[in-house]
Amino acid sequence: MRKSFGDPVAEDLRFVVKSVVGEENFIEMVPNRSNNYCCGGGGGFLQAGYPEERRKYGEMKANQILSTGAGYCITPCHNCHSQIHDLSEIRDHPWQSVHLWTLICLSLGILGENEREYLGEDLKNVAVYGA
């Protein structure tokens, strides 16, 4: 969103995220906004056949995420989601990588048990719709 429409649109998404997870649970990365770093999933890198180089590229993003101490990283873009999930996996999952739609529905109490692929154990059984 930010890449295509600029920082002001990213502020709208911050409003959504804060509304969903609660202001006190939202942690900014450093640096953020247009100073933030690419995760390394885009530009075709995921399919380019250079996994070592791609993970080397992703170190900067992994360290950024680890520095926040956050348990969840929201990744609305598919390329980012795959890359950030992979960066977490090779480190034995210090964080969960989730789509924004998952957290929106979780906060609304309408997320069913089969829609929780990317939630961690701490949220797997929280407010399960239909349970």
Next chain:
Amino acid sequence: MTEPAIKLGGKRRSVFLDKVKELLPEGGNLDLCLTCGACSSGCPATGIGGMDARKFLRMAALGLDEEVMKSEWAWHCTMCQRCIYVCPMKINIPQLVFYARQSWPREERPKGIRGSCDMALKNDTCSAMGATEEDFQFVVEDVLEEYREAQPDFKDMEAPVNKQGAYYFLNQNSREPVTEPDEMVPLWKILHLVGADWTYGTKGWAAENYCMFMADDESWKHIVEVKAKAVEDLGCKVWLNTE
């Protein structure tokens, strides 16, 4: 250990850089580099394969066309554009990288990207995973039916396919219908709750476009045109791409 110095010949000039400049508005500012290194200092691709953004640009500027055009770094840079953002002269290095990719013979470009692009060209769904119009419609309808039955609050939820005149045309990354269809549902629920008038299309539904990453202009233009036509044919006002 330092690397042996690259020798610059007296007669070499950068045909590549001149060609790229012709293609870019105001030459992409490619001549304006102050060599400050702001681009490289904040770039995650710095050092991969011994290359970085400044070096890549300087090599082009110094006429090392062959070295630039065969550097695999063109595929290690994601063209994220942060270097333009931090550059005092707003030099468009990612576009230089794009044209470097384009200078590779098509059959030598990364197999994975090429395969995904070629697959997307096979039918009008534009799916890089090869999902057909029938596959997509079946999965959407099947999953919808299942959730309508299992979750009573959503018995009226819709996931329309080819709904003429819908306000939003929604794209979907191939990964969901092909490998994790349940992941489509949270998005449908949100659209249902807000009362959005939306539709998928059997044509042009796939959000991804690997032909762009391939720097294959003709192909990625084709993909965009197929998708745009699908949106227009259904008379939708807004095209939403979740990619």
